[in-house]
Amino acid sequence: GQNIDQPTEMTATEGAIVQINCTYQTSGFNGLFWYQQHAGEAPTFLSYNVLDGLEEKGRFSSFLSRSKGYSYLLLKELQMKDSASYLCAVRDSNYQLIWGAGTKLIIKP
């Protein structure tokens, strides 16, 4: 079967750095996505990786290792507004997104 694993919840301090991991087992691979979802709101696209390595976008970076079936989202200089759920999703051989259950990130002052 297809599976995406990510931690259920993480806590970090304002101004710090946090890394949210995602491991996957899917039938085929056509890219990995990270989305952010604030409570009661729609998920919004954060990043996309299809080749191994690090993609940096401001305070957010995403890393991919296809051989390990592993990705992480790195958030730097955390702000209170970064409190949200972070969803990892992999596009499989049928070009459909397989989603993880999301990681709820709590930022404390």
Place this chain on the structure above:
Amino acid sequence: ETGVTQTPRHLVMGMTNKKSLKCEQHLGHNAMYWYKQSAKKPLELMFVYSLEERVENNSVPSRFSPECPNSSHLFLHLHTLQPEDSALYLCASSQDAAGEVDEQFFGPGTRLTVL
């Protein structure tokens, strides 16, 4: 504003009712999606439409019936639902461009409660 709107935002219905959820995208996209989001569970893809044709139906019970009259509008018709169908129903759209990032843009969702 994500360019994808959904109505209603909240819906409470009995198991014998019939209701419809509506989604509209203003982004000129070719693909539209219905997802079910339950607490602490992964997003479940229900239906996918590409250029108004259904391309995916992930073993969804027949009490959920989608309709895509054109590339901008998507409906989900509901009838004789069960309490376990209570969830957040999200609509999304994407350009449907093969080989591209083709990220999905989500609407705010309809919070459905079945009594």
